């Protein structure tokens with residue numbers, strides 16, 4: 001293993017592994033810290049935690065457990081993967097985990113950079129933009145758990161850290177890796193412990209990659225990963241994304257209610273009339289076994305053409321369900337039903353499964369008993385195909401799409417990519 005990664009959520013881990021594979025690194029994602037040795041042939045292992053919004057002390061404990069496992073397996077550099085919108089509160093968890101990893105590795109300087117220009121996340125003068133607007137003017141302002149109301153990453157990070165937080169500006173970054181390395185040395189001499197780094201395009205990330213070669217640990221979104229594999233002599237190659245051949249019926253399970261997922265579900269239903277089954281949270285709450293109904297419906301239809309089981313709904317319908325059941329209960333009921341559907345359809349012979357939604361993906365992977373995923377070819381930015389084995393040992397191709405990712409034809413495109 002060359003690069004050891006710790007991701008603070010599940011689909012974020014896949015997003016990171018996807019970028020590493022595209023840069024030529026054979027990558028495996030594990031669900032939590034593994035008990036045994038790493039999978040054979042993996043040059044990068046991404047340990048997926050669910051630590052983004054848990055109490056900071058717990059996030060630190062889990063991240064240190066991941067660190068110790070990665071180091072024991074020979075990881076040469078450690079990458080702490082955080083959200084490209086820097087999802088956190090004033091108490092953490094990005095700052096406390098970064099500092100705990102630095103302390104454990106005896107490291108007095110590192111960087112933090114969530115930029116991912118391909119997905120519209122750029123950093124300029126330390127301010128994070130999502131698309132054309134400041135972080136604080138976009139939808140992250142309203143996030144239920146980690147509302148991001150301050151677009152200055154230097155300020156956000158400083159509130160979470162004991163060490164001094166500084167900035168490497170774009171004027172330096174665009175001059176290339178030597179200039180970045182020089183500025184890192186300068187900041188370190190001034191007593192800065194963590195530097196936010198500007199980036200506007202992939203060239204900036206590639207320059208950073210070279211400059212960060214000797215950092216024992218770094219904190220970043222998935223973007224910075226495109227520049228790191230080259231430091232280990234790795235070049236992009238198709239073999240890094242090779243997965244075993246796929247087989248079995250094709251099914252999509254969607255529990256994401258994002259604008260993108262709504263459009264993708266609609267497009268699928270128009271293209272495949274009669275091939276969709278809607279899961280209604282109000283029927284679940286009334287005690288109906290909707291998951292079983294979905295499985296009975298699917299049993300006679302699994303075949304060549306893909307099927308879709310979805311709870312995806314427009315904001316008005318979601319609000320109505322949440323008003324009736326409570327946000328948490330509506331979410332949990334739907335996640336549980338979709339997880340049972342995933343397990344059921346795989347039991348009936350589905351071999352290619354697309355899951356839409358971050359939390360939904362977590363619930364489905366858990367229900368399937370999947371412990372690790374080998375990362376394959378990209379479908380759309382941030383979403384690759386993966387190969388896994390279920391708890392019963394069945395081989396399975398899985399694509400886990402976080403809410404807002406993917407073009408409108410994502411579901412059909414995903415199955416096309418597997419061909």
Ligand code: ADP
Nearest residue numbers: 256311313321330331334335357358359360403
């Ligand atoms: P995303 O990646 O888009 O955020 P998630 O799966 O992480 O998607 O989150 C969506 C949440 O909404 C899940 O907890 C899911 O169970 C819940 N949900 C899905 N459909 C509905 C619905 N129709 N009404 C209420 N909640 C829903």
